[in-house]
Amino acid sequence: xxxxxxxxxxxxxxxxxxxxxxxxxxxxxxxxxxxxxxxxxxxxxxxxxxxxxxxxxxxxxxxxxxxxxxxxxxxxxxxxxxxxxxxxxxxxxxxxxxxxxxxxxxxxxxxxxxxxxxxxxxxxxxxxxxxxxxxxxxxxxxxxxxxxxxxxxxxxxxxxxxxxxxxxxxxxxxxxxxxxxxxxxxxxxxxxxxxxxxxxxxxxxxxxxxxxxxxxxxxxxxxxxxxxxxxxxxxxxxxxxxxxxxxxxxxxxxxxxxxxxxxxxxxxxxxxxxxxxxxxxxxxxxxxxxxxxxxxxxxxxxxxxxxxxxxxxxxxxxxxxxxxxxxxxxxxxxxxxxxxxxxxxxxxxxxxxxxxxxxxxxxxxxxxxxxxxxxxxxxxxxxxxxxxxxxxxxxxxxxxxxxxxxxxxxxxxxxxxxxxxxxxxxxxxxxxxxxxxxxxxxxxxxxxxxxxxxxxxxxxxxxxxxxxxx
Amino acid sequence: xxxxxxxxxxxxxxxxxxxxxxxxxxxxxxxxxxxxxxxxxxxxxxxxxxxxxxxxxxxxxxxxxxxxxxxxxxxxxxxxxxxxxxxxxxxxxxxxxxxxxxxxxxxxxxxxxxxxxxxxxxxxxxxxxxxxxxxxxxxxxxxxxxxxxxxxxxxxxxxxxxxxxxxxxxxxxxxxxxxxxxxxxxxxxxxxxxxxxxxxxxxxxxxxxxxxxxxxxxxxxxxxxxxxxxxxxxxxxxxxxxxxxxxxxxxxxxxxxxxxxxxxxxxxxxxxxxxxxx
Ligand SMILES: Cc1cc2nc3c(=O)[nH]c(=O)nc-3n(C[C@H](O)[C@H](O)[C@H](O)COP(=O)(O)OP(=O)(O)OC[C@H]3O[C@@H](n4cnc5c(N)ncnc54)[C@H](O)[C@@H]3O)c2cc1C
Ligand SMILES: Cc1cc2nc3c(=O)[nH]c(=O)nc-3n(C[C@H](O)[C@H](O)[C@H](O)COP(=O)(O)OP(=O)(O)OC[C@H]3O[C@@H](n4cnc5c(N)ncnc54)[C@H](O)[C@@H]3O)c2cc1C
Ligand code: SF4
Ligand code: SF4
Ligand code: FES
Numbered sequence: 001x002x003x004x005x006x007x008x009x010x011x012x013x014x015x016x017x018x019x020x021x022x023x024x025x026x027x028x029x030x031x032x033x034x035x036x037x038x039x040x041x042x043x044x045x046x047x048x049x050x051x052x053x054x055x056x057x058x059x060x061x062x063x064x065x066x067x068x069x070x071x072x073x074x075x076x077x078x079x080x081x082x083x084x085x086x087x088x089x090x091x092x093x094x095x096x097x098x099x100x101x102x103x104x105x106x107x108x109x110x111x112x113x114x115x116x117x118x119x120x121x122x123x124x125x126x127x128x129x130x131x132x133x134x135x136x137x138x139x140x141x142x143x144x145x146x147x148x149x150x151x152x153x154x155x156x157x158x159x160x161x162x163x164x165x166x167x168x169x170x171x172x173x174x175x176x177x178x179x180x181x182x183x184x185x186x187x188x189x190x191x192x193x194x195x196x197x198x199x200x201x202x203x204x205x206x207x208x209x210x211x212x213x214x215x216x217x218x219x220x221x222x223x224x225x226x227x228x229x230x231x232x233x234x235x236x237x238x239x240x241x242x243x244x245x246x247x248x249x250x251x252x253x254x255x256x257x258x259x260x261x262x263x264x265x266x267x268x269x270x271x272x273x274x275x276x277x278x279x280x281x282x283x284x285x286x287x288x289x290x291x292x293x294x295x296x297x298x299x300x301x302x303x304x305x306x307x308x309x310x311x312x313x314x315x316x317x318x319x320x321x322x323x324x325x326x327x328x329x330x331x332x333x334x335x336x337x338x339x340x341x342x343x344x345x346x347x348x349x350x351x352x353x354x355x356x357x358x359x360x361x362x363x364x365x366x367x368x369x370x371x372x373x374x375x376x377x378x379x380x381x382x383x384x385x386x387x388x389x390x391x392x393x394x395x396x397x398x399x400x401x402x403x404x405x406x407x408x409x410x411x412x413x414x415x416x417x418x419x420x421x422x423x424x425x426x427x428x429x430x431x432x433x434x435x436x437x438x439x440x441x442x443x444x445x446x447x448x449x450x451x452x453x454x455x456x457x458x459x460x461x462x463x464x465x466x467x468x469x470x
Numbered sequence: 471x472x473x474x475x476x477x478x479x480x481x482x483x484x485x486x487x488x489x490x491x492x493x494x495x496x497x498x499x500x501x502x503x504x505x506x507x508x509x510x511x512x513x514x515x516x517x518x519x520x521x522x523x524x525x526x527x528x529x530x531x532x533x534x535x536x537x538x539x540x541x542x543x544x545x546x547x548x549x550x551x552x553x554x555x556x557x558x559x560x561x562x563x564x565x566x567x568x569x570x571x572x573x574x575x576x577x578x579x580x581x582x583x584x585x586x587x588x589x590x591x592x593x594x595x596x597x598x599x600x601x602x603x604x605x606x607x608x609x610x611x612x613x614x615x616x617x618x619x620x621x622x623x624x625x626x627x628x629x630x631x632x633x634x635x636x637x638x639x640x641x642x643x644x645x646x647x648x649x650x651x652x653x654x655x656x657x658x659x660x661x662x663x664x665x666x667x668x669x670x671x672x673x674x675x676x677x678x679x680x681x682x683x684x685x686x687x688x689x690x691x692x693x694x695x696x697x698x699x700x701x702x703x704x705x706x707x708x709x710x711x712x713x714x715x716x717x718x719x720x721x722x723x724x725x726x727x728x729x730x731x732x733x734x735x736x737x738x739x740x741x742x743x744x745x746x747x748x
Contacts, residue, residue, distance in 0.1 A: 177557070177687070177689055178687070179508060179515075179554070179555040179557065215555070216555050216556065216557045217494075218557060218558075218560070218689055221498070221558065221559060221560060221689075222494050222495065222498065222557075222558065222559070223494065223498075243689070243690070243691040244690060244691070245691070245692060245693040247693065247703070249703075253703070254696055254698060254703065254722055254726065256725060256726060256728070256729045259693075259694065260692060260693040260694075262691055262692045262693065263686060263692035263693055263694045266686055266687065266691075266692055267686065271514070271515070271686070272512070275512075276733070276737075277733070277736070277737045277740060278512065279512040279513075279514075280512060280513050280514035280539055280540055280543070280737070281514045281515070282730045282733040282734065282737070284729070284730075355725060355728070356722065356725030356726065356728075403689070403690055403691060404690070404708075405689050405690055405708060
């Protein structure tokens with residue numbers, strides 16, 4: 001990218017150092033290695049410090065991007081991270097997983113004529129710098145209000161609420177159904193994209209500020225929502241995510257060797273099954289693996305299968321490349337690692353042997369027709385295009401729905417027709433008094449930063465309620 | 471941490487009873503519900519039914535058969551040791567109703583699962599006959615407990631070393647022919663539950679079974695526990711574990727339970743070699 005625009009020659013974007021594809025495709029270590037100080041400052045210098053920055057508009061939580069980038073150029077990394085923290089409590093996570101190309105970087109002016117400023121990489125840099133070199137000093141905390149708040153679910157949404165309210169002086173307890181906190185950040189997104197040590201440190205940071213994190217607490221089973229109020233909690237935030245796997249409802253779907261992405265990734269990430277038999281949880285290691293779907297979840301599944309030693313891994317998706325919902329970086333990384341893409345292809349049934357094990361899949365070729373409700377062109381089957389694909393492991397990553405476990409046991413809270421909780425988009429208030437909700441359980445499967453944004457609004461609203469009333 | 475306060479070995483050490491401190495779960499648990507346990511950091515999440523609970527003492531009791539690596543690891547835990555994680559109560563509680571004559575059929579460690587259900591069915595006024603079986607006399611568990619949980623207890627052994635010589639289904643057949651049975655509850659190995667369901671079908675007697683597919687989260691999040699019931703896919707951990715035995719696809723369940731058999735076998739053998747060496 002050597003084009004000249006305006007007065008001075010534009011420097012090209014500083015490339016992120018990465019593990020080489022042929023090596024990383026068989027290990028679980030993080031793929032991008034992070035900027036050095038020199039790289040970060042060189043990249044930061046590309047920012048034009050716009051008066052009306054488009055990037056900030058593109059960021060769902062309005063991080064002051066020129067502000068923190070300016071502090072990087074000045075070498076004040078401590079100042080830079082503090083600046084980011086005022087809007088975003090988990091920059092080490094967001095820098096790694098935000099779909100920057102459609103958010104902050106998508107609106108960066110430098111991107112109009114070349115490559116945008118690498119905002120995500122810089123955000124990651126300051127967060128990593130702080131983790132490695134910072135003092136670990138705790139943020140200032142308001143005096144105790146003596147009021148107890150329960151946060152259900154420890155994904156990015158719940159963690160944001162907990163962090164905000166602990167700083168406002170509340171006694172916060174996070175209740176998590178799994179044996180480890182972090183939500184999708186620990187059970188879904190793989191180690192090679194988001195090291196679990198980072199998530200653990202964020203949780204430790206909350207605990208050091210006085211938040212209590214109770215794992216193995218399935219709200220709706222171990223304790224009900226109403227019992228939380230009886231136990232003295234004055235407000236409850238529900239950030240329970242969209243944990244219901246969707247299947248294709250095709251013949252043969254219960255054969256051995258067909259797993260939801262939730263199951264596959266939970267085995268791999270939360271249970272660390274990639275270290276089996278050093279750990280006790282097994283994971284199926286396919287030779288010819290097929291992943292159905294083309295979102296982040298599908299890319300993570302495909303790249304995990306490759307790392308577990310598959311001979312071939314295919315992404316099978318019924319629409320075309322333009323409609324693939326995954327982050328651009330993930331699609332690029334997957335291709336580099338040798339994942340094949342079978343686009344405009346849809347399975348119709350699964351085939352197995354007498355032992356009930358998957359052996360293959362029947363497919364149809366598709367073409368794109370008129371746009372559907374979502375505005376994307378509807379895939380239509382091409383008559384007579386049936387073909388067979390050999391596979392011994394299929395991972396279904398075609399989306400998820402609202403898990404009814406908690407909401408079923410709370411009849412006095414309204415849900416929409418898909419089972420998601422109805423909450424005010426500005427405050428997060430649900431139709432049940434004293435209860436807020438946000439993140440994937442309100443919006444359906446979305447992004448980390450949107451879940452965090454919803455958490456921040458709800459924390460403000462909870463604070464207002466506990467100060468002034470509902 | 472969830473401390474073990476009592477431990478017993480049964481059936482020649484192949485079946486272990488643990489009473490565990492878990493006050494929150496003990497307070498809420500109902501018959502038919504299960505917990506998921508994990509022994510240590512690298513352990514597997516293993517579902518086991520609560521055979522008993524004591525809300526006042528804050529304890530739950532599990533009874534499990536040692537069949538593989540994880541249950542063998544559980545067996546090494548002594549009184550005073552603890553499980554790192556216990557999650558529950560999970561699953562739907564048993565639907566309890568006063569119906570009249572009820573027959574509860576249990577095989578192997580299924581008897582442990584059956585115990586709280588039998589007791590509850592008797593308590594609400596049913597006339598409960600209980601049939602329990604094992605391969606041989608020494609493998610029989612919970613005989614005295616099942617006696618007091620029911621009005622009439624029949625015992626069977628496959629080899630005739632104790633009680634009726636033969637299968638639980640032989641005795642069940644007599645009961646069904648005697649007429650008036652309103653409900654059969656069958657819990658045990660999958661082939662036994664399938665046999666029970668096949669036997670009651672021509673008599674048109676409602677039959678409840680408790681399924682034990684491989685599970686991970688136990689909260690409906692992974693879909694690993696899916697079973698086919700009446701042609702529909704159900705998640706046993708949230709829709710069950712109890713289902714109408716006449717609708718369950720037992721053949722599919724049998725196959726799905728074998729999903730990891732090769733890995734499990736290798737892992738168990740490694741564990742036993744290591745354990746025996748130390
Ligand atoms: C594999 C994968 C990859 C993804 N990649 C990206 C990405 O690259 N970029 C991006 O922005 N987004 C990504 N996403 C989406 C993003 O992770 C989610 O939008 C986000 O995590 C939602 O946050 P949340 O806090 O609402 O819920 P979650 O992160 O789902 O957390 C919910 C938590 O609540 C717990 N819980 C549920 N029910 C109960 C209960 N009854 N009692 C107690 N606890 C309960 C769950 O165990 C879980 O820990 C990805 C998602 C997946 C699955
Ligand atoms: C709801 C439910 C309640 C149960 N209650 C009892 C009980 O009260 N007493 C009892 O003895 N057993 C019970 N089981 C079965 C018990 O969970 C398995 O025997 C145990 O998981 C075996 O683990 P392992 O590592 O020792 O054996 P492995 O060598 O791993 O496996 C032996 C067999 O156990 C099954 N199994 C393996 N992993 C799991 C898993 N994560 N979840 C379920 N099954 C698995 C497989 O079919 C396998 O072939 C129950 C299972 C379920 C689903
Ligand atoms: S939070 Fe996400 S969208 Fe906002 S600036 Fe950071 S990387 Fe960009
Ligand atoms: S739009 Fe781009 S150049 Fe302008 S302030 Fe934002 S990052 Fe800097
Ligand atoms: S165990 Fe995961 S859905 Fe039932």
